[in-house]
Amino acid sequence: MKRKLLGLSLVVLLLSALMLTGCSSGGSKTSEDALADGVLSIGVDDTYLPMEFRDDQNELVGFDIDFANALAEELGVKAEFQTVAWDGIFNGLNAKQYDAIISSTSITPERLEGFSMSDPYVANGIVIVSRKDATPVKTFKELEGKTLGAQIETTADIAAEKLKVEEGVNVEIKKFDGMLDAFAALQGKQIDNVITDVGVAMYYVAQNPDLYVVSSDVLTNEPIGITSRLADTATTEKYNEAIKALQESGKMSEISMKWFGQDMTKDIDTELVVIE
Structure with missing residues (x-):
């Protein structure tokens, strides 16, 4: 969050x-x-x-x-x-x-x-969201070679940066001022995945069930x-x-x-x- x-x-x-x-x-x-x-x-x-x-x-x-x-x-x-x-x-x-x-x-x-x-x-916790027309990313390691969108200075952004180093994953993390911009980039295939709060993810998936899917387990617990x-x-x-x-x-x-x-x-x- x-x-x-x-x-x-x-x-x-x-x-x-x-x-x-x-x-x-x-x-x-x-x-x-x-x-x-x-x-x-x-x-x-x-x-x-x-x-x-x-x-x-x-x-x-x-x-x-x-x-x-x-x-x-x-x-x-x-x-x-x-x-x-x-x-x-x-x-x-x-x-x-x-x-x-x-x-x-x-x-x-x-x-x-x-x-x-x-x-x-x-x-609350953070999850990874994938497009339905792509291979779903279930774990952070599966982001290898991909681009990941996150809202700047959120816990999802901080976690992504830390996991990138800790797990040695070659993923490009793109920062956005807001999740609207991040999901627009995901829809436009400018990025491959998004990492965000589970409630936010569920909302966007509900709005576009044919486009997005929450593909990972909940990675943290931060109510x-x-x-x-x-x-x-x-x-x-x-x-x-x-x-x-x-x-x-x-x-x-x-x-x-x-x-x-x-x-x-x-x-x-x-x-x-x-x-x-």
Whole structure:
């Protein structure tokens, strides 16, 4: 699922955020009052079908959008969305431009160290997608001599780069800003395969069942959670309570069936298997 590499830049950003907080006149929300104004402000990258994207009327739609609205209703607040490019979404969170990221964020060991993450609300892992008119690729090794498309800086992209080295596979990994471009390249035979999240893969296959097939097993286990600032643990607990209530009421299953055609929100495996 989507991720952003953490490093020195994040440390600098965190220090800057702390300094700005110390100089603030009190206008920014704190971890204790993130929902006190009755608004849940959410950062999303609106280019990731079917999780969050713009429809033909330019309306923000997708699994995460429906989930976020249901979450806000359960919490008794209003959801407000801010669309942000993926490469800046974590910086925006730390700069307090919004309260949380609900944008297909994989739970990873690295991210758990730098952010407060909720319990998972949907299962996820990465898979390889092939065209039906080509030999299906079942394992990463079978990508030898082929081209593989991935969305830049996602966990699929990071995993592909690592597996390429670890397994000694001669595969050319082509980076795309979004999965729309990657699948367009796959359809146009500019690349041979795509590596992406299982939910995303299932959506594209459902839209074009005669064109695409999920050809590999699920290669990782990286369920998706809500991302908050590291200090926002009290708010994260509220999210966890709301997620549990939505699961028990059947609302999460309803949203999952709408977007994936199956329920990916029950019995989520929480043992992380991440290639990073």
